[in-house]
Amino acid sequence: MSVNIEPSGHKSLATGSPAASPAGLGQPSLAEAGAGGTVAGGGVAAAFAGRRRWEFMHFALRNKKLMIGAGIEAVFVFVAIFGPLIAPYGVTKTFPPGLHPSLHHLFGTNAPFGQDVFSQALTGVRDSYMVGALGAVFAGVVGLAVGFAAGWRGGWLDELLQLLTNVVITLPQLVLMIVLSAYQTNRSTLFEGVFIGVTGWPWVARAVRAQTFTLKARDFVDLAKLSGRRASSIVVKDIAPNMASYIFLVFVLLFASSMLVAVNFDFLGLGPSNSYSIGDMMNYASQWSALQLGVWWWFIPPGAAMTLMVVALYITNVGLDEVFNPKLRQQ
Amino acid sequence: MSVRVEDLKIYYTTLRGEVKAVDGVTFSIGDGEIMGLAGESGCGKSTLGNGLVFLEGRMRHAGGHVQLDGQPLPIGDSRAMEAFRLRQVSIIPQYAMSALNPTRKIGRMTADLLKSRGVDYRKVLEEFKRRVRLVGLPEDVLDRYPFELSGGMRQRATMVISTLLNPSLLIGDEVTSALDVSTQRAVGEMLMEFRDRGYVKSTVVITHDLSILAQIADSILVMYAGKLAEKAGTATIVNNPLHPYTQQLLASLPEVGLRYDEAPLLGIPGRPPSLLDPPKGCRFRERCPFAFDKCVEEPPFVELRPGHEVACWKALQEAQVPGGPMVAQEAAR
Amino acid sequence: MKKVVTYLVAFFVATTVDWGIPHLMPGNPVEIYLSRFNISSNTQYVALQKTISESFGVNVPLWQQYLDFWKGVLHWNFGISFYETAPVTHIIAQAIPYTLALLVPAILLSYFLGNRIGAMAARRKVLDNVVLPIGYVFQAAPYAWLALLLAYVFAVRLRWFPPSLGSNPGIAVGWSWSFILSALHHWVLPFLSVFLVSFGGWSIGMRNLVIYELETDYARYLRSLGASQRLVRRYAYRNAVLPQLSGLALALGVVVGGNIVTEVVFQYPGLGHLIFLAITNEDYFLLQGIFMFIIIGVLLANFVIDIAYVVIDPRTRLSMTGATA
Numbered sequence: 002m003s004v005n006i007e008p009s010g011h012k013s014l015a016t017g018s019p020a021a022s023p024a025g026l027g028q029p030s031l032a033e034a035g036a037g038g039t040v041a042g043g044g045v046a047a048a049f050a051g052r053r054r055w056e057f058m059h060f061a062l063r064n065k066k067l068m069i070g071a072g073i074e075a076v077f078v079f080v081a082i083f084g085p086l087i088a089p090y091g092v093t094k095t096f097p098p099g100l101h102p103s104l105h106h107l108f109g110t111n112a113p114f115g116q117d118v119f120s121q122a123l124t125g126v127r128d129s130y131m132v133g134a135l136g137a138v139f140a141g142v143v144g145l146a147v148g149f150a151a152g153w154r155g156g157w158l159d160e161l162l163q164l165l166t167n168v169v170i171t172l173p174q175l176v177l178m179i180v181l182s183a184y185q186t187n188r189s190t191l192f193e194g195v196f197i198g199v200t201g202w203p204w205v206a207r208a209v210r211a212q213t214f215t216l217k218a219r220d221f222v223d224l225a226k227l228s229g230r231r232a233s234s235i236v237v238k239d240i241a242p243n244m245a246s247y248i249f250l251v252f253v254l255l256f257a258s259s260m261l262v263a264v265n266f267d268f269l270g271l272g273p274s275n276s277y278s279i280g281d282m283m284n285y286a287s288q289w290s291a292l293q294l295g296v297w298w299w300f301i302p303p304g305a306a307m308t309l310m311v312v313a314l315y316i317t318n319v320g321l322d323e324v325f326n327p328k329l330r331q332q
Numbered sequence: 333m334s335v336r337v338e339d340l341k342i343y344y345t346t347l348r349g350e351v352k353a354v355d356g357v358t359f360s361i362g363d364g365e366i367m368g369l370a371g372e373s374g375c376g377k378s379t380l381g382n383g384l385v386f387l388e389g390r391m392r393h394a395g396g397h398v399q400l401d402g403q404p405l406p407i408g409d410s411r412a413m414e415a416f417r418l419r420q421v422s423i424i425p426q427y428a429m430s431a432l433n434p435t436r437k438i439g440r441m442t443a444d445l446l447k448s449r450g451v452d453y454r455k456v457l458e459e460f461k462r463r464v465r466l467v468g469l470p471e472d473v474l475d476r477y478p479f480e481l482s483g484g485m486r487q488r489a490t491m492v493i494s495t496l497l498n499p500s501l502l503i504g505d506e507v508t509s510a511l512d513v514s515t516q517r518a519v520g521e522m523l524m525e526f527r528d529r530g531y532v533k534s535t536v537v538i539t540h541d542l543s544i545l546a547q548i549a550d551s552i553l554v555m556y557a558g559k560l561a562e563k564a565g566t567a568t569i570v571n572n573p574l575h576p577y578t579q580q581l582l583a584s585l586p587e588v589g590l591r592y593d594e595a596p597l598l599g600i601p602g603r604p605p606s607l608l609d610p611p612k613g614c615r616f617r618e619r620c621p622f623a624f625d626k627c628v629e630e631p632p633f634v635e636l637r638p639g640h641e642v643a644c645w646k647a648l649q650e651a652q653v654p655g656g657p658m659v660a661q662e663a664a665r
Numbered sequence: 666m667k668k669v670v671t672y673l674v675a676f677f678v679a680t681t682v683d684w685g686i687p688h689l690m691p692g693n694p695v696e697i698y699l700s701r702f703n704i705s706s707n708t709q710y711v712a713l714q715k716t717i718s719e720s721f722g723v724n725v726p727l728w729q730q731y732l733d734f735w736k737g738v739l740h741w742n743f744g745i746s747f748y749e750t751a752p753v754t755h756i757i758a759q760a761i762p763y764t765l766a767l768l769v770p771a772i773l774l775s776y777f778l779g780n781r782i783g784a785m786a787a788r789r790k791v792l793d794n795v796v797l798p799i800g801y802v803f804q805a806a807p808y809a810w811l812a813l814l815l816a817y818v819f820a821v822r823l824r825w826f827p828p829s830l831g832s833n834p835g836i837a838v839g840w841s842w843s844f845i846l847s848a849l850h851h852w853v854l855p856f857l858s859v860f861l862v863s864f865g866g867w868s869i870g871m872r873n874l875v876i877y878e879l880e881t882d883y884a885r886y887l888r889s890l891g892a893s894q895r896l897v898r899r900y901a902y903r904n905a906v907l908p909q910l911s912g913l914a915l916a917l918g919v920v921v922g923g924n925i926v927t928e929v930v931f932q933y934p935g936l937g938h939l940i941f942l943a944i945t946n947e948d949y950f951l952l953q954g955i956f957m958f959i960i961i962g963v964l965l966a967n968f969v970i971d972i973a974y975v976v977i978d979p980r981t982r983l984s985m986t987g988a989t990a
Contacts, residue, residue, distance in 0.1 A: 164671055167671045264807040264809065280809070301814060304813065304814065386888060432883055433900050434904070435900075444900075448893040
C-alpha cells in the first residue's frame with residue numbers, strides 16, 4: 002500500500018503547498034490488500050468480509066508499531082478531551098514567574114507572566130488536535146470527492162479537476178492565510194482547521210484519482226457495470242470499500258500534516274485569536290525572550306509533546322500499512 | 333527423465349501457522365514434455381511451480397528433493413539456486429505483462445540481466461532478435477520501453493527473455509489466463525514451438541484452464557489441496573479421468589475448447605480445505621460424491637495403469653475388482 | 666500544451682490574487698502609510714495624500730491599477746516599500762543571498778544524504794530500526810521547535826554559535842574574510858534546523874519508496890531469473906528516485922520564499938524573515954513583491970519538474986504524446 006509521508010511536507014510553508022505528490026501515495030498495491038489469506042477459495046462474500054475483519058484484528062493486535070503508535074495517540078486523545086479538567090491550575094492563574102520545573106509545576110512557570118506551563122500544555126493539546134482533525138476531515142473529504150470524480154468520470158471532468166488541483170497546488174497557502182487573517186481579525190479554531198483543509202487537499206485528490214483509475218480497470222467493477230448498476234452506487238459500494246484501508250491511512254497522514262501546518266501558523270501569530278495551542282505557546286515563548294532568558298521549559302516540553310504526537314501518528318500509519326498490506330507483514 | 337520431484341514439501345509461513353501449500357508431491361517430467369499442472373486456485377499448483385525456480389520470503393522448502401538432468405536442484409537454498417536460474421530453470425511469471433522494468437528499454441534490461449549473470453549480451457543478441465521475430469514481434473521492441481507495447485506484446489517479450497539461455501525446465505505460470513481465446517491459442521503454440529526447437533526441454537504449464545491444456549500439453553497433473561490427485565497423458569485425463577475431482581473439473585467445463593473462469597468452478601460444491609491444518613485422509617473427501625469409509629485414510633498416489641497415476645481409494649478398489657469400470661473402459665475402446 | 670495552459674492559468678490567478686492583497690486588506694494603504702507620520706495641518710495632509718496616492722498608483726480606476734500592476738510585473742517593478750521607503754525589488758535583492766545560502770545547501774545535502782540512507786535502511790533491518798525512528802522524529806518536529814531547541818542548546822547554553830542575525834552587525838557587509846567568517850558562523854544553526862527536518866522527510870520517503878519498488882513485479886521477475894542483488898537494487902533505487910526528484914524540484918521552488926519560521930526564530934535576514942516583517946508592519950507592497958517572487962519560483966519549479974520528468978521518466982513521454990500508458 003505504501004502510503005508515504007510527503008517528502009516536502011510542512012517544509013513548504015512559504016507557499017504552503019504540501020504539494021509534491023507524496024512519494025508513492027499514488028502507487029497502488031491494493032490488489033494485494035484484497036488478497037486476504039493464502040487459501041481464499043471462492044466463498045460467500047459476507048463470510049469473507051467477516052473473516053477479513055477478524056483477520057484485521059488478529060494482525061492489528063500483534064503489530065508492535067501499531068500498538069505503540071495508537072497507544073501514545075490514545076493518551077494524547079485522553080489529554081485532548083480531559084486536559085482542561087485534569088490540568089492542576091487555570092491557564093491564566095499566576096505564580097511567581099520563571100519557576101523551574103518541580104513537583105508543583107511539572108513544566109515550571111513562564112516569565113514574565115508566571116503561568117503554569119504544564120496546565121497550558123494540557124490545554125494546548127486540545128486545540129492542536131481540533132485543528133488537526135478539522136484540517137484532515139476537510140482536506141480528506143474535498144480530496145476524495147475531487148479524486149473520485151476525476152478518476153471515475155475521466156474525460157473533460159477529469160481535465161477540469163486536474164486543472165483545479167494544479168492551480169490550488171501552486172497557490173501559496175500562506176498568502177491566502179495572510180489575506181484572510183487581515184480580514185478575519187477574530188479567527189476561530191474552526192476557521193484555521195477549515196482553511197488548512199481547503200488548501201491542503203490537492204495531493205489527496207491526485208493519489209485518489211490514480212487509485213480510482215486502477216480500481217476501475219478491475220474485474221469486479223466490470224461485473225457491477227454489466228449488471229446495470231449506477232455509477233454512484235458502484236463507487237460507493239465497490240470502489241470505496243476497496244479503498245477503505247487506503248483512505249484511512251490518508252486521514253492519519255493528513256491529521257499529522259494539518260497539526261504541523263497549524264503549529265507554523267500559530268507560531269507566526271496567524272492562528273486562532275482566542276485559543277491556546279502548542280504553536281501559540283512557542284510563539285509567546287519566542288516573543289517574550291524565553292530563549293535568551295533561559296526559560297527552556299516554556300518551549301521545549303510543549304514542542305516535544307507535539308513532536309511525539311506526530312511521530313505516534315506516523316508510527317501508527319506504518320503499523321496500519323503493515324496490517325492492511327500482507328506483503329509487508331513478514332518484514 | 334529430465335525432472336524428478338520426490339516427496340516435495342513447500343510450506344508458507346504465516347502468523348497463524350504454516351500453510352502446507354505443497355505437501356509431499358512426487359512426479360517426473362520427461363525431455364521435451366509439456367506437462368500441464370491444473371487445479372483450483374489455492375490448491376498449491378502455483379506454489380509448486382514457482383517453488384521450483386524461486387522460493388519467496390514466506391515460502392519454505394520443508395522436505396523432499398528435486399533433480400534436474402540428474403543433478404540435485406537446491407531449491408531451498410536461494411543463493412545456490414541463483415546459478416541455476418535462467419540457465420537451467422526459468423519462469424514466465426503470472427504477472428508477465430508487468431514483469432519488465434518500466435523505465436528501461438527491453439534490450440537494455442535484458443543486457444543488464446545477462447551481464448549480471450555473466451553472459452555476453454552481444455553474443456546472444458542475434459539469437460535474441462531471431463526469437464523476438466519468432467514470437468511475432470518486430471525487432472525494434474528491443475529499443476522500446478515496456479509501456480510502449482501492448483500487454484500481449486509484453487508477455488511475449490517476457491517469454492523470449494525467460495527462455496533465452498535454453499533452460500532445461502520452464503515454468504509457465506497462468507500464461508494464458510488474462511488472454512482472449514485466439515491469443516491463448518497463439519501463446520500455447522509458442523510454447524510448443526519453443527519445445528520443438530529445443531529452446532526448452534521440459535515445460536510445466538500451470539493453469540486452472542483444462543481446455544488450453546487439452547490443446548498443448550502432453551500430460552496433465554491435477555493437484556488438490558496441496559496433494560497430487562491424478563497424473564496421466566492428456567488424452568487419458570480428458571477421456572478417462574479416474575479421480576472424482578478431475579471428473580468434476582472436466583464436467584464443470586462447458587465444452588472443451590471454451591475458456592472458463594474461476595466462477596463455474598463453484599459448480600463443485602464446497603470449498604477446498606484450509607491448508608493450515610489439512611484434514612487427515614483424502615482431502616477431497618468432504619466434497620466427493622463417492623466418499624466412503626476408506627477415505628478417512630490417506631490414499632496413496634499409485635500407478636493404476638501404465639502412465640496413469642491416481643490417489644483415490646475408489647479408483648484403486650475398482651481397478652482391483654475384475655469387471656470393474658476399468659475393464660469396461662477397456663472394452664469400450 | 667495542456668501543461669502550458671495550466672501554468673498560464675495558475676500564473677494569472679496567482680498574480681491576480683497577489684495584486685488583490687493590498688486592495689483586499691482592510692484599510693486604505695495610503696492612510697496606513699500617512700498614519701506613520703505626525704501630520705497636523707489638514708491641507709498638508711490632503712496634499713501629501715495626493716502625492717502618495719500618485720506614487721502608489723492608486724489614484725486611477727481599479728482596472729487601470731490592475732493593468733498597471735501587470736505592467737509592473739513585466740518590468741520587474743513592484744513599487745516602494747512603506748516601511749523601508751526603498752524600492753521593493755531592491756529590498757528583496759538584499760535578502761535573497763541569505764535565503765539561497767541557507768536553503769539551497771540544506772535542501773540539496775539533505776536530499777542526497779536522505780536518499781542514500783533511506784535506500785540503505787530499506788534493505789538492512791538493523792539500520793532501518795535506527796533510521797526509521799530518527800527520521801520520523803526529525804520529520805515530525807515542528808521547525809519552530811527544532812530551531813528553538815538548537816538555539817537554546819548550542820547558542821544560549823554552549824555558546825558555540827550566535828543565536829540570531831545573519832552576521833555580526835559590527836562588520837560591514839561585503840566580500841571581506843571577517844564578514845564571510847561571521848556569516849558562516851551565524852549560518853550553522855539555521856542551516857542545521859532546516860537540514861534535519863528535510864533529512865527526516867527525504868530518508869523516510871526514500872525508504873518507503875525503495876521497499877515498495879523491491880516488491881514490484883519487475884523486481885520479483887529479475888530475482889527469479891537470478892539477477893544479482895546489485896542489479897535489482899540499482900533498478901529499485903533508480904525508479905524510487907523519480908518521485909523524490911519531483912519533491913526536490915518543488916522544495917527548491919519554495920526556496921525563493923525562504924523558510925519563514927526558521928528565519929524568524931534566528932532573525933536570519935532572508936526572504937522568510939522579510940515576509941514576517943512585512944506582515945507585522947502591514948507593508949503590503951513589499952509583501953506583494955515577495956509573493957510575486959514566490960509565485961514565479963514555484964511555477965518555474967513545477968515547470969522544470971515536468972520537463973525533467975519527460976527526460977528522465979520515459980513513461981511520461983507517452984502520455985505527453987497523447988497515448989495511454
